[in-house]
Amino acid sequence: MPTDSTDPATWPHVLILGGGFGGMSTAQSLAGAPVRVTLVDRHNHHLFQPLLYQVATASLAAPSISAPLRQILRRQRHLTVLLDEVTGIDLAARRVTCDHGTLDYDLLVVATGATHAYFGHDDWAPFAPGLKTLDDAFLIRRRVLMAFEQAEREDDPALRQAWLNFVVVGGGSTGVELAGTLIELARHTLPREFRRSDPRQATVRLIESGPRLLPAFDPVLSDKARKQLEQLGVEVRTGDAVTAIDAEGVNIGEQRLAARTVLWAAGVAASPIGRLLGAPLDRAGRVQVQPDLTLPDHPEVFVIGDLAGLRQTHGKPVPGVAPAAKQMGQYVAAAIRSHLKGKHDAKPFRYRDDGSLATIGRMAAVAQFGRLKLSGLAAWTVWLLAHMAFLIGFRNRLVVMLDWAWAYWTHQRHARIIVGEDQRTDAD
């Protein structure tokens, strides 16, 4: 790909699909390289997804964890952001079709991430929303806050309790975080504010079909997480599967529970865009990529982030987490840069595990860095510092810190605002 480095019109065109951690890090790592870049996303913003549960549970405002893609990337003169939805990919013609036009590329980076999956039970979706986008977070916030309002105006004790029973399905980080913040909302934030019902009567159940919470962590920390959640008042059930979900409640194994608010944190599936690539997918729908993150027979097409299915040298898959997506984006940008210089020495991508963190509540968390394992206040402090450091943009960091300090001292959540509509009419 010989280019006249003085004329941008002759530079190769890198098309990036998706503005999450993977796409964004590719775009940013290409700054200054002699390429034209187009980044396409359905949303106008980059989202700091690890804190999305705090928007869902009314602790943070949406703009505190999101920023317009255009704004973040505005200084890259040869980069264009387009708000559009991908509908087709023609690998032979090197062309991507979107709702509002077609885009030709020289190099393609597919980073469209993952969505929540109901494993063949899509009929559960209306009753058990998952958490991937800001709109998901608003819906969950609305359901949770409305449940307490419904309880307040319900005279029948059994029906009232059904509004106060919360079930979180899935014991990974998101499930653990949701369950922990929900019980704190019920026990510490709301109690003095209701007159007819008592938010302290609320129950939060965390259901995990596997043998332990946080399967990505060391079993010692799974156990610590469970103890910390139980201390907060969450009922944790492992080895128990949810077998039915409807408007009135859930079946957990053989047992029926009347619960009007069920949240889904049980599974993710790769974005359907992966299927447009014609490459083999793994069970979770991830595209099986080469060690250099390219598509078989298509060295000009990279697949990264949650959509990429790749095994590490010891056989375990690269986890679908933000740091992995970021590292892949940096790797791809570096590969493109050396390709432009005529080098073809692509070392395989290696995932560097910088550690895992999951927060549970006030001063409760678990953290794992190699052989170092932390829980409780120590882990929580690390979590706090790490998230402050990674949040995009100075302004967000400052405001999020203020919001957290405020919430910490007062137990108040400043974003307890119900907006929008819910398709499920009984929740209105």
Add this chain to the structure above:
Amino acid sequence: MPTDSTDPATWPHVLILGGGFGGMSTAQSLAGAPVRVTLVDRHNHHLFQPLLYQVATASLAAPSISAPLRQILRRQRHLTVLLDEVTGIDLAARRVTCDHGTLDYDLLVVATGATHAYFGHDDWAPFAPGLKTLDDAFLIRRRVLMAFEQAEREDDPALRQAWLNFVVVGGGSTGVELAGTLIELARHTLPREFRRSDPRQATVRLIESGPRLLPAFDPVLSDKARKQLEQLGVEVRTGDAVTAIDAEGVNIGEQRLAARTVLWAAGVAASPIGRLLGAPLDRAGRVQVQPDLTLPDHPEVFVIGDLAGLRQTHGKPVPGVAPAAKQMGQYVAAAIRSHLKGKHDAKPFRYRDDGSLATIGRMAAVAQFGRLKLSGLAAWTVWLLAHMAFLIGFRNRLVVMLDWAWAYWTHQRHARIIVGEDQRTDAD
């Protein structure tokens, strides 16, 4: 109404409909009085409406100008907040019907405010949203930000310009504020971020059918406001009426303008709840109340805020502004207190004009306090201090101040996040 002041169950029941400035100030001014209070609202939050246009134009996050009613009022032990929608009022039975039950009252305070009105052109509503609720603000924010996105992906120059033409109908404070912030968004915030279109090509027209902007202000200030807007780049047209609005544009008098984004700030009508009271209404649908804000023949029913139609001693109506609603709420609470003490010396309500403020842009505003008239930087400073002082809650004040300082120095708007859906499919 003799009461046993030691037994709250025997205290008279004050039912307040609406948690805006009027209802909230009534409730707060009744703190400690021997009454049981119930406040009913359709939303779970009190809204600082004077800053709603800043949510609509992406400068502030929704939680910065709103707070849960329950949280604000949580310290009043004999006060209940209910999230519900009023469907009927039976004055004879002293009973209010809501979607979720009925409520009996001894004293009723109706403070349901106003909504936007299209003066017989309800078919314009889908194409020209008004600004009263947070959901309205999100819709406007979405339309405005999407218009620039549509322009970016539109190849036809005429169609692109139609996306960049903005029309604000109505030259009162809201119209002036919207027009001023829109032109700043186009000229200062967005320019560096688009590659195919140029946000500086955007036009903002402010259409007022009357002879001058800000009719509630002194004509000198109307003129200053116009000059300041024109200096920012807004095209101001007074004495010109909008005669048609559709998906593609507007007719202004005889002239047709292709404009995809039209905002409605032209008129308000009192809440339809007023009609349930069976009392005479004025042209704008306001309930004509007695000088003590009660309903004729119903000394137990008060109507306050934007819903109340009352003339001052010099003949001019009390304006539909936040300070008037607050003063009415305080007046009613005082009247209830003296009534409980057996006094019946109700002096008529007198509106105290503390001055008017309208902001236009960075360091541009107009202010009027009695005979003192300010414009430009001086008025803007007063506006800033006044709004900081009136914003509810310490946390909001601090964060709003930070957001403003940030926006001021960087020209950035931190809430440029498109969420939710738009019924108008072409804006998706």
